[in-house]
Amino acid sequence: MPTLFRKEYPRRSRAIELLFLILFIVLLIPISSILVTVLVGKAFEPLVDLYIDIVCKPFGALHNKINPYKETDMATLTKEESFTKKQIAEAKILDNNGTYFINGSILPVYINENGDTYLIEEYEKGKPSEHLIKDLFADGVLVAVNPIGYN
Known part of the structure; x- marks a missing residue:
């Protein structure tokens, strides 16, 4: 049991322990969010990339074959x-x-x-x-890429 809850310890040591406990909780919030972000990035980013490669790209290619023009x-x-x-x-x-x-x-x-x-x-x-002739075809063939400065 921490000294914070024991009456036989002096008030000053209990106050110091309370300050350390508050400081620990205050610092734990940003540190934990950083740790969660790092862990999620390392764990889920490869899964998202795998999902994009396995599911999204084939369906996108199939959609472009079925409906090539937007x-x-x-x-x-x-x-x-x-x-x-x-x-x-x-x-x-x-x-x-x-x-x-x-x-x-x-x-x-x-x-x-x-x-x-x-x-x-x-x-x-x-x-x-x-x-308008920008983005003429879905496969990325552009009619023009550079401005000619015509006013």
């Missing part, structure tokens, strides 16, 4: 300006300004401060929202 991934280009996925994948970059050469056609683009990519001709017409 609404935001599809280009809204006019028929004259549309290109196939293969043509875009084989596109040659003419310069570092975001101008692409696709199937014998030059496709200049503009990237605004929000990162939205537009065809310059359509941006000049004032219809950028209808001709």
Whole structure:
């Protein structure tokens, strides 16, 4: 039994023991949270990685095979300006300004401060929202990656 609860010990030693007990409890809270965080990280992080590798990736690949195009991934280009996925994948970059050469056609683009990519001709017409071409395909083929500084 601790001296804190024994009346035969002097009051001063019981007060010191009470202070140490309070200090121990106060310090135990942050130390225990750090220990729990470290233990959870070491124990559960590999399990989460294993779950992602076993469950999430195959289902994601299956979903991409079943439904490869998302609404935001599809280009809204006019028929004259549309290109196939293969043509875009084989596109040659003419310069570092975001101008692409696709199937014998030059496709200049503009990237605004929000990162939205537009065809310059359509941006000049004032219809950028209808001709957004950022993230054209779900497999990551982008039409443009660099801004050309067009104002």
